Amino acid sequence: MRVLEGRLTMITIVDVRDAISRIQHQVQQTADDLCARDGQLGDGDLGITLEKAFNRLAEIGPTLPEDLGKAFAAAAAAVSKVSSSSFGTLLATGLLAAAKRSIGKTELHSTAVPDLLRAACQKMSERGSASLGDKTVLDAIDAAARALDSHPKDSVSAVITAVDETLSLFRDRQCKIGRARIFSDRSIGLDDPGMVAFRVMVGALKSS
16 A cells, blocks of 8 residues: 555555555454454444445445545445444544545545544534544544644554554543543543454555
C-alpha cells in the first residue's frame, strides 16, 4: 500500500481495496479475541460484526468504483446490510461521512485523511450519542487524526503509537456510553472493545 511507504502520496481505489484485504485478514485472526473482550462489557459480538463486515467488503472490493466517494458509500451500504449491531452501524456511519467528503474524487492526498477521520468521528458521535472522553472508539479515531496531523510522513506508525497511548490512557477509566456503562465499575482496568477493534484495523495497515 503506497501510503505506508513513509512518504506523502495519493490514495486511490487500489489502496482502498488493499486496505480492505489487509484488514479482513487481520480481523479473521482476531475475531475471537474481540468477541471475548466485548463479552466482558457488551453483547460479545464485536468480532463477528467485523468479520461479517470485512468479508462482505472483500467480496465487493473488485467492483468498487474509482470515485472514492461512491466507493465509500457502497462500502457503507454493504456494512449496513450484513450487520445491524451498534459497531456495524457506527462503521457504516463513518464510511458515509468519508463518502460525502470525497465524492467525485478518484484520488486523495494522504494529508486529507485526518479530515476524513474527523468527519467520521463527528457523525459517529452524533449517531451514537457519545462524546470524546467517554472511552469509546471515538477517542481512538480522534487520536489517530491528531497523530496524522503531526506525523504525515510516518503515518501508520504514528497512528498505532497514538492509539496504543489512548488505550493506555483510558484503561483505568469508566466507560460512559453504551451497554458498557451499565457495568461502569467493571470497565475500569479493561480496554474499550471498540478502541481495540480500531487498533486491529490500523495495525493491519502496517507494512510487513
